[in-house]
Amino acid sequence: MKKAIILLSGGLDSTTALFYARAKGYRCFCVIFDYGQRHKKEIKAAVRLANLTGSGFNIVKIKLPWSNSALTDRKIRVPAGRKLKDMSSEIPVTYVPARNTIFLSFAASYAESIGASKIFIGANALDYSGYPDCRPEYIRAYEQMINLGTKRGVEGKRLKIETPLISMTKAEIIRLGTKLRVPYGLTWSCYSGGKYPCGICDSCRLREKGFAEFLAATLPSRKGKD
Amino acid sequence: MKKAIILLSGGLDSTTALFYARAKGYRCFCVIFDYGQRHKKEIKAAVRLANLTGSGFNIVKIKLPWSNSALTDRKIRVPAGRKLKDMSSEIPVTYVPARNTIFLSFAASYAESIGASKIFIGANALDYSGYPDCRPEYIRAYEQMINLGTKRGVEGKRLKIETPLISMTKAEIIRLGTKLRVPYGLTWSCYSGGKYPCGICDSCRLREKGFAEFLAATLPSRKGKD
Numbered sequence: 001m002k003k004a005i006i007l008l009s010g011g012l013d014s015t016t017a018l019f020y021a022r023a024k025g026y027r028c029f030c031v032i033f034d035y036g037q038r039h040k041k042e043i044k045a046a047v048r049l050a051n052l053t054g055s056g057f058n059i060v061k062i063k064l065p066w067s068n069s070a071l072t073d074r075k076i077r078v079p080a081g082r083k084l085k086d087m088s089s090e091i092p093v094t095y096v097p098a099r100n101t102i103f104l105s106f107a108a109s110y111a112e113s114i115g116a117s118k119i120f121i122g123a124n125a126l127d128y129s130g131y132p133d134c135r136p137e138y139i140r141a142y143e144q145m146i147n148l149g150t151k152r153g154v155e156g157k158r159l160k161i162e163t164p165l166i167s168m169t170k171a172e173i174i175r176l177g178t179k180l181r182v183p184y185g186l187t188w189s190c191y192s193g194g195k196y197p198c199g200i201c202d203s204c205r206l207r208e209k210g211f212a213e214f215l216a217a218t219l220p221s222r223k224g225k226d
Numbered sequence: 227m228k229k230a231i232i233l234l235s236g237g238l239d240s241t242t243a244l245f246y247a248r249a250k251g252y253r254c255f256c257v258i259f260d261y262g263q264r265h266k267k268e269i270k271a272a273v274r275l276a277n278l279t280g281s282g283f284n285i286v287k288i289k290l291p292w293s294n295s296a297l298t299d300r301k302i303r304v305p306a307g308r309k310l311k312d313m314s315s316e317i318p319v320t321y322v323p324a325r326n327t328i329f330l331s332f333a334a335s336y337a338e339s340i341g342a343s344k345i346f347i348g349a350n351a352l353d354y355s356g357y358p359d360c361r362p363e364y365i366r367a368y369e370q371m372i373n374l375g376t377k378r379g380v381e382g383k384r385l386k387i388e389t390p391l392i393s394m395t396k397a398e399i400i401r402l403g404t405k406l407r408v409p410y411g412l413t414w415s416c417y418s419g420g421k422y423p424c425g426i427c428d429s430c431r432l433r434e435k436g437f438a439e440f441l442a443a444t445l446p447s448r449k450g451k452d
Binding site for chain 2: 058060061062063064065066067068091095096097098099100101102105106108109110112113114132133135137138141142144145146148149150151153154
């Protein structure tokens with residue numbers, strides 16, 4: 001069985017990517033990051049989802065002492081009520097410098113060690129927070145770089161970074177996930193670190209918009225709201 | 227004063243890179259990695275050298291639970307007495323999957339957080355152990371990728387990866403470092419993790435060869451030996 005590494009945060013997108021990779025016949029190995037994020041609940045969600053799918057997983061603990069992101073520094077407020085149209089054009093204070101670059105690097109190391117030929121990442125460049133490291137041109141450049149910098153790559157066994165969700169809307173992701181029977185109730189998206197989702201951070205709002213649009217399209221009798 | 231990040235291992239090459247960056251007028255911030263390497267002594271050496279040069283530094287602790295390198299797994303023997311000519315053509319068991327990619331990613335995160343425009347890495351593709359992530363084509367691909375994946379890069383403030391030693395021989399590196407007054411006695415190169423350098427691992431042999439060649443060229447009366 002082919003092996004794949006999944007970058008699993010426990011949120012809606014990465015969980016859908018995990019179920020997608022399984023459906024494509026991969027034996028999945030998840031990398032879950034504990035990077036001091038205030039929304040620790042996503043780590044628990046990720047572990048539960050990895051176990052539920054019978055996937056291997058590793059929790060990688062990293063500390064970015066220099067990070068001044070709202071996701072890791074409790075002194076910075078998580079932005080609330082940003083307009084959806086602003087999200088894809090402005091990089092917000094929840095941005096963690098080089099986060100996906102660090103995450104993918106650990107995934108690549110894991111992949112090379114166990115002989116996996118693919119990394120699945122739930123990056124999305126449509127309904128997203130405007131992070132530069134979620135865009136297709138970044139992913140392609142990463143793939144280029146990693147195949148020059150690893151033993152496998154140099155030996156011609158290319159590592160491929162799969163981004164099945166990159167050009168989907170949130171509603172399309174949820175449609176795909178629903179077909180794949182993703183238990184969305186077990187995923188965690190909220191950035192704020194509370195006991196319940198805040199409903200007003202970027203992540204909550206994108207999630208809500210996704211479900212609203214998905215339901216509006218699926219249940220034609222119900223009026224879609226944004 | 228312009229800021230630069232230095233990937234500092236405490237060995238001969240990275241310490242020379244640190245002194246080089248200082249000589250070029252940069253205020254230096256070192257990233258020192260504790261990645262479970264058996265040669266922990268290099269971490270102490272790195273901290274000492276960072277302090278000695280008045281540089282800022284951060285020790286980043288990372289764990290690669292999947293790594294099967296001789297540098298992190300004490301069950302694998304560090305190769306001894308490899309022929310120097312074999313080193314640059316064979317990737318040895320001391321190879322840590324995606325090591326420089328992980329290291330550079332943390333450095334890039336640090337750089338973006340403090341507004342540094344350069345990362346100095348002591349990578350060397352001539353007298354080296356054959357690691358793919360020490361070659362110029364890899365470094366250029368990394369630079370390309372990181373400028374697509376960070377806020378600074380997207381805003382046109384490019385991050386540059388400087389590899390001043392990449393095409394030098396070990397003897398040339400030592401010649402440069404000697405001019406810059408690098409206290410080589412405080413650096414640590416040996417992979418084996420003993421109290422004293424083993425003298426037979428790749429790293430010890432390359433270091434020895436470097437000093438022998440440097441001395442042979444500098445002191446014409448002394449016959450050079452290899």
